[in-house]
Amino acid sequence: MKNTFIISILSSMLFSSHAVMAAESNTSVNTVNAFEQLFGVMEGKRRNHVRGFCFAGELTPVDGKITQYSKSAMFTGKSSVIGRLSHKDGYHSAPDNKPAHYGMGLSIQTSSGETHLMSMNTLDFFPVATPEAFAELMQAKVTGGPAVKAFKSKNKDLQRFKAHAAKNKKTLTPYEGTTYNSVNSFYLVNEQDEQTAIRWSFVPVQPQNIVLEPTESFFFENMQKNLSQHDISWDMVITIANPDDAVNNAALPWEGEHQQLTAARLKVLSIAKEEDGQCDNINYDPLVLSSGFKPSDDPLLQARSTSYAITFGKRLSEKSTQ
Secondary structure (H helix, E strand, C coil): CCCHHHHHHHHHHHHHHHHHHHHHHHHHHHHHHHHHHHEEEEECCCCCCCCEEEEEEEEEEEEEEHHCCCCCCHHHHEEEEEEEEECCCCCCCCCEEEECCCCEEEEEEECCCCEEEEECCCCCCCCCCCHHHHHHHHHHHCCHHHHHHHHHHHHHHHHHHHHHHCCCCCCCCCHHCCEECCCCCEEECCCCEEEEEEEEEEEECCCCCCCCCCCCCCHHHHHHHHHHHHCEEEEEEECCCCCCCCHHHHHHHHCCCCCCCEEEEEEECCCCCCCCCHHHHHCCCCCCCCCCEECCHHHHHHHHHHHHHHHHHHHHHHCCCC
């Protein structure tokens, strides 16, 4: 009787786990479908951050204090990087000469042989807190303005995000002159297995300006020109959570004073058009982490990973038939 009871409990837990995973997958599928309906599909290409190009670089440790918080090899030795810079959203011909939000993906090969992936953007915080809310928002955008307005009226996270955006209007800045944020939270893990909640940003080491006449497609040449004249690099600035910060909610900004460390510096060595570079077939899954990092319980992290896997599979399938 006792064994039967235990088996029943385990079966119930397993069923519940599968149900949760199925729900997460359905939400991600709905989100991907909404992106395709809203922006269209360019076969063999990403559904989000469609327009962009590749770069090769290196990541070098800066402040040794970071090793008190993390045992990741990226903070003890030089790592090689294959990165991608892109326009946010799924517009295939997003113009370079209009202010927009951008993304940075990094595939980091550490000195210990591990792969660490990052996927960042220029948002200060996320518009909504859950995968379900994001899927609903994307479907509202597909439906049209009145549906978005109705969603906003009931979602305080989106209201906060829109108010922040209205006060912080973007100006035209090239990829290389832009700060990129993790948005989601993670944990650093040290040799004693102590965990520290963090977010991070990649901040330009020096101003990187528009040096060419802006056109609808000038970002690649602008970065090439800047790279020929001086270094292009970003500092990886780690922000350590305060006790009252929301670690598992990307829609809530961390406000006030925080302890920060410049953990590493990312230097660009070369850039390449996507068709000539090495970044096109990389799936920048934010849950592929090196030892010394752990994901938080932010539900958007798993949803992003699942959505990226779905679209990556679609891209590979479409390329195989071209």
